[in-house]
Structure formats: structure tokens, C-alpha cells
Amino acid sequence: MVCLGNICRSPLAEGILRSKIPDNTFLVDSAGTANYHVGKTPDKRSVAIAKKHGLDISHLKGRQFGVADFDTFDLIYVMDESNFKNVIALARNDEDIAKVTFILNEIYPNLNYNVPDPYYGGDEGFETIYNMLNEACDNIVKKLNP
Secondary structure (H helix, E strand, C coil): CEECCCCCHHHHHHHHHHHHCCCCCCCCCCEECCCCCCCCCCCHHHHHHHHHCCCCCCCCCCCECCCHHHHHCCCEEECCHHHHHHHHHHCCCHHHHHCEEEHHHHCCCCCCCCCCCCCCCCHHHHHHHHHHHHHHHHHHHHHHCC
């Protein structure tokens, strides 16, 4: 799960997906394309919305997406077009590129919709993105466990 700073959307997506799959079945992680928040915990509003839905993401720490992530992960979900461009710029080959997709393509195939960045908005934006990510993660789980 990749967003810009790894404190709002991607840690929330990580927490949601982790909650839907059995422990140790799949490696789920999140990262940011920028290094603004490396080592920091998620935004308090992401933590609060996760908690409201029974999830604890307060222990997650921000990290920056790197080339090695292409080797570690089979699927790389980005939150928006900017994240997509930044991740693709690090790709070494077509195999790396094929791993990257917009997370909302799991709801709206091939439309490349963005998950809005709620950082500068109010609390209601976090509820909106939670709902989007929750639905996308439900569809991811269906694909992983046919």
C-alpha cells in the first residue's frame, strides 16, 4: 500500500487488509513515495478512524518506498496518480511495472481512480477514505482466497 507520506491512506489500507486475512498468510505493508514521515506513526485521524472500526494502526511506522519493494511484494497498490508515477519511476523493468496498480481498480477496474488525500481536510475525509479502502480490501481478499 503506497501513498505520499505513509501516514494517512496507506497505513489505513495496510491495517484494513491485515484485519481481513489470516496472520502470516500474506505480507502486508505500507510505504510513502516521499520521506517526510519516515519513522513516524500514522496521522492521529487515521488512527482514530481505524480505532472506530476496531483496528489498531497506532504502532505502524512510516517508511519510504524503495526499489527492493519490487522484489518483496507481488502486488503494489498505490493511492493516486502521483504515487503511481513515483513508484513506476523506480521500476527496473516491465515485471516491476506489472505489479503496480491503483487500489480503487479493485472496485472500478481499469479506471485508475484516486483515493483522495484527506490530510488537509476535516475528519469526514478520513471516514470517506476508510470506506473506499475497506471495499477495495474486501475485493482484494476475494482475489487472494477464491
